């Protein structure tokens with residue numbers, strides 16, 4: 001049973017641990033027509049690729065979690081998002097998929113592949129991908145220091161802000 005207390009910012013009750021904020025696919029794939037998607041995409045819940053017209057226009061994506069500390073809560077709040085990665089990074093992640101040695105892998109580079117509505121400008125932000133083990137999704141850390149999302153990850157967000165993230169996505173996926 002979730003312990004609910006009225007938010008000091010808006011007075012509503014927020015129960016963050018009952019809801020998970022997840023982008024089901026990279027924005028680039030969600031934007032395709034059904035026919036294009038079927039013809040050009042290889043996709044599952046963890047990895048996606050869009051086939052381009054030539055080898056150097058293929059695009060690769062990996063799903064992970066963007067951890068956000070929520071001020072005054074013991075557990076991080078995680079946003080489920082996608083990162084676009086190079087072929088080399090994609091191949092490396094695929095190679096390590098079932099391996100415990102993921103934990104020894106240095107962070108890999110990527111760019112955020114979703115626009116978070118309450119944080120405009122997140123699509124395309126540079127980030128680092130930390131593999132966390134064969135049964136868990138990678139963690140993403142934003143590395144563009146000027147972005148609000150970088151500040152969110154460094155300093156944490158209030159419970160109210162985390163709830164706003166959720167609402168924005170819930171509306172979007174309707």
Ligand SMILES: [Zn+2]
Pocket residue numbers: 007008009010011012014159160161163
């Ligand atoms: Zn609130």
